[in-house]
Amino acid sequence: MAPDRFTRFAAIDWSGAKGARHPGIALAVCNAGDAAPVLVAPPGRLWSRSAILAWLQAQRDEPLLVGFDFSFAPPFVERGAYLPGEDTPATARAFWGYVDAHSADVDLGAASFLEQRRGTHFYLGAADGAKAGFLHFRRCEARYNANGGGKPSTVYDAIGAAQVAKASFAGMRLLHHLGTAVPVWPFDPVPHAGAVVVEIYTTIAARAAGLRKGLSKLRDAAALDSALATMGSRPHVPLARYSDHATDALLTAAWLRVNAGRAALWQPEPLTPTIAGTEGWTFGVT
Template identity: 35%
Template sequence: MGDFTHFVGIDWSGARKVGRNAIAVAVAEAHTRQVKLMDPPNGSWSRQRVLDWMVHGDWLPKGARALIGFDGAFSFPFLDHGRYLTELPMADTPHALWKEVERVCQDDADLFGGGFVDRYASNFFQGDIGRVNADYRRFRKTEILCKQQKFGAETVFHLVGASQVGKASLSLMRVLNMLADHEDIAIWPFDALDGARIAIVEIFCTVFVQTDGHKGKVRDHRTLSRLVESYGARLADGMGPVDKNDNAADALISAAGMMQAAGDPGYWNPPGLSPKVARTEGWVFGIR
């Protein structure tokens, strides 16, 4: 798995309307060990612009191979109940789940996934008065491991607070549904990576950011540079400060961390990634 030439970290957003700096895209190049932010088109990224850039852009040189990490869940918990949702008995693979998310949300602009929450509201906790938070605490195996390793992890069904990931994940599932039919794109761990020009993995930026003793968000340039260098990389020449833009910092550090992790077989074959987990729930790259 060590033949990737480019590593992309994407800090993703599930907001109905994506604001400026809400999405960040960073690229690390293996031959230079430099990591840089990609300039967004028209001044800011949207989810659709990220998808278009990734699939149709000229950012990846001919003959190169990219590993792209999205910060968002690729699937729902499955193994705990033997299903994703009671209302979806026939959906027993991530691909089937992605298709249902797209079917429900197809009229929502910019790949927004909130319509799925409206359709299956009983499965999501949104701070409803009189409803018990614990009822919605379903986690995937990889998320349980994240919590055990003190990285923290939120379930996709909990939609309250700054750490929520549900709507970002649902919007990301719309993207994955669109990428699934591309012959040169593989989505790990559901697809074989051999021969794929682009491999897509799920990441949890916190896993890469909480390195070298660091805790919390990165909001100053000195800390950002130190954490990137802890992965054997460096910020690209001429890149200005990204102070107070923790989304950009997360993307940059994640790209550097992915570049280091990709060469370690242990991250591709963690003990908890059984065939059944790989078929149904997926895995956070960088956790083992």
């Protein structure tokens, strides 16, 4: 990977919420250099998932690295299937299509996919039994935990503020509709030109900025500028409102700019062809 392969960087704080417009979605973009990332305004009052898809499709020929903060696939290696006992595909791209075909929710939502499988594959409350029986993880999540990153979330747990389940399955629908318009690493080879999508974990950017566990959210201008400075970024343009979604996207876009040229992040030692084709990997986990 040439250090200057990408000259634009985008981070998207994602949402799996029901409905068609989502305050939990934020899109931040920066160019090569040291100018602070900026938020991209939605076409309406709030972003929809479909509008993010359209924005991404329009960037396909740009030298743009795009990070989404959801899990691109469920665990596969641990149990040899995404949803054991259910006749599902055995590769991520095919599984994205399966999720899309079995989700009737508006705006690429996937809450119904989880609700129809609660208690068998997904934990949505105490009526589903012991949560421990649903805690299955991808190899990148196990690696992150083993390296001291902390206990990760699983896409099978749909309860609590930290859950990533609904967002991840909604994201899989987006990836299915994106098709091959923009390559998705590591499921696809990284081309010599054009945009590329990767999975990110905004907490990795927060840790790199020196924010401690449990205190990784930036909620004011001074804290955001201090974190951006650790990434070699100039101060940001003041925001009308400092939400976790906006500040996570801004800081992670700056982190992507700093780290996009690191070969070790594109070739993590544990990433095998089987993992790459089924579970994928979080950019930044080594």
